[in-house]
Amino acid sequence: MLFVPGNNPSMIQTCPIYGADSIILDLEDSVAVSQKDAARRLVVHAILELDFGGAEIAVRINSPLTKEGQKDIETLMEAAPSVFVVPKVESAEEILDLDRKLSAVPIGLIPILETPKGVLHGEEIASSCPRVWALSFGAEDYATAMGVERTRGGRELFTARSLVAMQAKANGVAALDTVFADVNDEEGLRNDTQEAISLGFEGKYAISPRQVGIINNLFTPQPAEIEEAKQILETYRSGVERGIGAIALNGRMIDAPVVQRAERVLALARAAGLLGGGME
Amino acid sequence: MRNAQAGTLESSDALVIVAPGKPGSGLHIEINSIVEEQFGDQIRRVVEETIDRLGVQDVRITIQDRGALDYCLRARLEAALNRASVTE
Amino acid sequence: MKVATGRQIPDQIPGRREVRPYAGPFAFVPTGVKAAPPLSMVRPGEKKVVDSLREAIRLAGLKDGMTISFHHHLRFGDYVINMVLDTIAEMGIKDLTFTATGHHPVPESFIKHMENGVITRIEHAVLVDQLGVAVARGLLKEPVTIRSHGGRPRAIEAGEVPIDVAFIAAPTADTYGNLNGIDGPSHCGSLGYAVADAQYAKCAVAVTDNLVPYPLRHISVPQTNVDYVVSVSKIGDPTKIATGAIRKTSNPRDILIAQQIIKVMEASGLVQPRFSFQAGTGGVSLAVTQFLTEIMQQRDIRGSFLMGGITGSTVGLLEKGLFDIIFDVQSFDLDAVASLGRNPNHCEVSASFYANPHNKGCVVNLLDVVILSALEVDTKFNVNVLTGSDGVMRTGPGGHQDTAAGSKLTIIGTPLLHGRIPAIVDDVVTVVTPGETVDVVVTEYGVAVNPLRQDLIDRMKDARLPLASIEDLKLKAEKLAGKPKAPEFTDQIVGVVEYRDGSVIDVVRQPRAWADR
Numbered sequence: 001m002l003f004v005p006g007n008n009p010s011m012i013q014t015c016p017i018y019g020a021d022s023i024i025l026d027l028e029d030s031v032a033v034s035q036k037d038a039a040r041r042l043v044v045h046a047i048l049e050l051d052f053g054g055a056e057i058a059v060r061i062n063s064p065l066t067k068e069g070q071k072d073i074e075t076l077m078e079a080a081p082s083v084f085v086v087p088k089v090e091s092a093e094e095i096l097d098l099d100r101k102l103s104a105v106p107i108g109l110i111p112i113l114e115t116p117k118g119v120l121h122g123e124e125i126a127s128s129c130p131r132v133w134a135l136s137f138g139a140e141d142y143a144t145a146m147g148v149e150r151t152r153g154g155r156e157l158f159t160a161r162s163l164v165a166m167q168a169k170a171n172g173v174a175a176l177d178t179v180f181a182d183v184n185d186e187e188g189l190r191n192d193t194q195e196a197i198s199l200g201f202e203g204k205y206a207i208s209p210r211q212v213g214i215i216n217n218l219f220t221p222q223p224a225e226i227e228e229a230k231q232i233l234e235t236y237r238s239g240v241e242r243g244i245g246a247i248a249l250n251g252r253m254i255d256a257p258v259v260q261r262a263e264r265v266l267a268l269a270r271a272a273g274l275l276g277g278g279m280e
Numbered sequence: 281m282r283n284a285q286a287g288t289l290e291s292s293d294a295l296v297i298v299a300p301g302k303p304g305s306g307l308h309i310e311i312n313s314i315v316e317e318q319f320g321d322q323i324r325r326v327v328e329e330t331i332d333r334l335g336v337q338d339v340r341i342t343i344q345d346r347g348a349l350d351y352c353l354r355a356r357l358e359a360a361l362n363r364a365s366v367t368e
Numbered sequence: 369m370k371v372a373t374g375r376q377i378p379d380q381i382p383g384r385r386e387v388r389p390y391a392g393p394f395a396f397v398p399t400g401v402k403a404a405p406p407l408s409m410v411r412p413g414e415k416k417v418v419d420s421l422r423e424a425i426r427l428a429g430l431k432d433g434m435t436i437s438f439h440h441h442l443r444f445g446d447y448v449i450n451m452v453l454d455t456i457a458e459m460g461i462k463d464l465t466f467t468a469t470g471h472h473p474v475p476e477s478f479i480k481h482m483e484n485g486v487i488t489r490i491e492h493a494v495l496v497d498q499l500g501v502a503v504a505r506g507l508l509k510e511p512v513t514i515r516s517h518g519g520r521p522r523a524i525e526a527g528e529v530p531i532d533v534a535f536i537a538a539p540t541a542d543t544y545g546n547l548n549g550i551d552g553p554s555h556c557g558s559l560g561y562a563v564a565d566a567q568y569a570k571c572a573v574a575v576t577d578n579l580v581p582y583p584l585r586h587i588s589v590p591q592t593n594v595d596y597v598v599s600v601s602k603i604g605d606p607t608k609i610a611t612g613a614i615r616k617t618s619n620p621r622d623i624l625i626a627q628q629i630i631k632v633m634e635a636s637g638l639v640q641p642r643f644s645f646q647a648g649t650g651g652v653s654l655a656v657t658q659f660l661t662e663i664m665q666q667r668d669i670r671g672s673f674l675m676g677g678i679t680g681s682t683v684g685l686l687e688k689g690l691f692d693i694i695f696d697v698q699s700f701d702l703d704a705v706a707s708l709g710r711n712p713n714h715c716e717v718s719a720s721f722y723a724n725p726h727n728k729g730c731v732v733n734l735l736d737v738v739i740l741s742a743l744e745v746d747t748k749f750n751v752n753v754l755t756g757s758d759g760v761m762r763t764g765p766g767g768h769q770d771t772a773a774g775s776k777l778t779i780i781g782t783p784l785l786h787g788r789i790p791a792i793v794d795d796v797v798t799v800v801t802p803g804e805t806v807d808v809v810v811t812e813y814g815v816a817v818n819p820l821r822q823d824l825i826d827r828m829k830d831a832r833l834p835l836a837s838i839e840d841l842k843l844k845a846e847k848l849a850g851k852p853k854a855p856e857f858t859d860q861i862v863g864v865v866e867y868r869d870g871s872v873i874d875v876v877r878q879p880r881a882w883a884d885r
Contacts, residue, residue, distance in 0.1 A: 318757055349850070
């Protein structure tokens with residue numbers, strides 16, 4: 001998921017080449033206040049007229065509690081991107097208001113929880129409405145709201161981040177991790193992404209094309225992992241066919257959670273184009 | 281209507297300046313583009329179509345183009361016209 | 369008459385004795401012998417150091433109608449070319465043929481010399497800046513002749529460009545005319561493009577800002593080919609001659625194209641021990657060099673030689689022990705200059721050694737992979753590296769034709785659009801490099817392999833590359849940018865594009881937009 005500044009035509013028209021699964025045209029933080037109206041028109045025309053390849057198109061609108069946000073919603077409804085990314089959400093109320101305003105237009109919602117209040121209300125926000133596809137955590141604004149410095153290890157974010165992942169999972173929506181702001185620090189990005197994966201996040205926002213490649217690689221299973229997943233499913237299926245009760249592989253029980261994890265690995269591998277013919 | 285502009289002189293963008301014309305003066309377009317020869321006609325067409333679609337009368341449009349594609353020209357023109365309080 | 373690419377060229381071209389049509393990259397076999405300068409003699413005690421440029425020009429016997437030559441190793445920092453032209457103009461000499469090897473500054477004064485008839489003919493490799501516009505305006509009596517880096521020394525050695533006075537900007541010169549480009553405040557590295565001129569010109573004048581006592585140790589142009597040495601205060605602007613090393617590009621689109629190029633190289637099977645490689649100096653080339661470094665280190669591969677615009681990036685490959693030798697015909701940055709000065713495996717070579725097709729074998733014949741850029745490529749894989757889409761000459765072939773012909777694998781890396789202008793088109797404005805010598809075109813939207821290379825197509829099937837036909841890439845470019853209006857031309861020919869073997873591969877006519885200016 002690649003953030004693209006909404007007032008920058010050069011970046012908007014080149015972003016499809018970087019292989020991001022979804023492109024988020026941003027009307028919020030990357031656009032100067034005086035240019036938000038122009039950015040709005042640019043994003044509308046981009047969505048209506050450009051070919052973004054297979055990527056999903058999202059728009060990060062300004063907060064619906066602001067005038068700009070309201071204008072974003074009215075204007076962008078005509079262009080109908082797949083999803084609105086909604087910043088600084090703090091209550092289910094905000095989501096329901098937005099849901100009503102959107103009425104029959106099929107636009108999904110991804111709230112960003114980036115304040116302590118937002119994070120604490122994640123449960124109700126995640127379950128508020130079927131439009132909510134995912135929950136997102138926003139570290140930068142969260143740290144500011146908490147009045148703390150961001151550190152490389154990210155300990156100050158740990159609880160909030162895990163909480164958001166949990167709330168997402170508990171309510172059957174995806175968990176998307178925050179942006180890693182230092183575009184030049186590749187090692188830092190790798191560590192941050194590994195952390196997100198280990199906390200259960202299923203995706204991470206990128207703010208530069210270079211980040212997309214690195215993030216995708218880390219979220220994509222390794223060949224060894226894929227092999228193992230294939231073996232697990234093979235063993236499981238043949239076990240089921242032969243009516244074996246307790247199925248084991250290399251001394252390890254293959255029960256439902258193990259099978260599900262293996263299926264997820266293969267799904268990710270398939271999405272990354274790593275599965276040739278054969279075992280599916 | 282008042283004078284207004286939108287867009288930038290960055291690569292792939294265009295700076296669109298809108299100014300009210302005298303009643304009855306019609307549509308005046310001035311284009312200054314880095315791809316004048318190759319796309320000058322196309323840029324003019326896009327401006328005419330957009331002005332026509334929005335039903336704007338008596339206006340002077342000046343475009344400083346840095347290779348903007350059609351979608352960007354339309355967007356910048358609409359934004360400039362909005363700012364000039366011509367359209368909603 | 370028709371040339372082998374299918375284009376039509378006129379049977380006769382003003383100012384050109386013979387129009388031999390391009391017939392294929394290696395169709396023409398030269399006959400005859402090489403040209404030679406007159407015999408000469410310098411006695412013991414005779415001095416070569418001359419007080420002023422004016423005096424040197426007088427002693428050289430420069431007269432109206434003669435041919436003068438320059439190299440471009442000082443690039444946009446060169447002062448010598450314009451200094452010499454201004455002096456010649458002051459002396460009232462005119463109707464000269466100007467020949468140079470590459471890009472240089474083209475100030476107002478240069479154009480004035482063309483308008484005033486000081487320069488009436490030009491033979492060049494690259495027409496940058498206002499020079500292309502001046503030619504489009506029709507300022508010259510005859511069409512400009514454009515030659516590649518290999519084609520120019522070929523023409524000089526064959527006597528087709530008889531040089532009366534060669535002016536050689538020399539970052540360091542000793543008092544007897546030994547020259548190098550390694551030392552001195554205006555150091556530029558290799559002087560490879562000056563060698564043929566020094567060897568074949570009737571008279572060679574070295575212009576230096578670093579005159580040292582005899583003898584020089586590192587000799588790029590020897591005393592036996594130099595008549596006079598003139599000392600001036602500055603031969604160029606060091607900040608524009610050799611920049612600080614640029615080793616990395618951060619443009620994500622260039623990086624993406626480079627990644628695809630690397631995949632093509634690997635799929636070709638050519639990245640093996642002892643392989644040879646050449647890249648340019650643009651962002652894509654820099655990124656390819658960076659990725660190549662990583663791969664070669666990982667797989668413990670050692671290459672044989674490197675060629676091309678030598679930069680800190682190229683030097684890095686040598687210093688990491690990944691390649692044995694660098695052949696340097698042009699050093700682009702200070703890292704390259706320093707390396708040439710101290711590393712015995714960093715070798716200076718002449719343009720003829722590099723790319724002349726009519727000697728006993730030039731380096732490009734042994735190249736495995738070359739990465740090139742392009743202004744335009746058409747659906748027949750012909751490449752234009754000369755005229756913009758408005759028909760004005762804005763750059764030049766450099767070593768494009770030569771490396772494409774010689775290299776086992778020729779890859780063109782280019783963005784699909786240059787700004788709003790499509791880089792993939794139905795027909796290029798000017799054919800400089802013929803499609804039959806171009807193998808793969810890599811853009812950020814897909815990779816097209818020349819149908820003539822079925823062997824490569826087979827190899828790439830499993831490489832997980834976004835393969836596309838060249839037609840599809842062209843359509844994509846048009847869909848993105850819109851279809852540009854084609855340039856219109858008058859009947860007047862303002863440029864002749866020679867192929868490296870001296871045949872004519874295309875002509876450039878005057879853009880109608882400039883005809884009335």
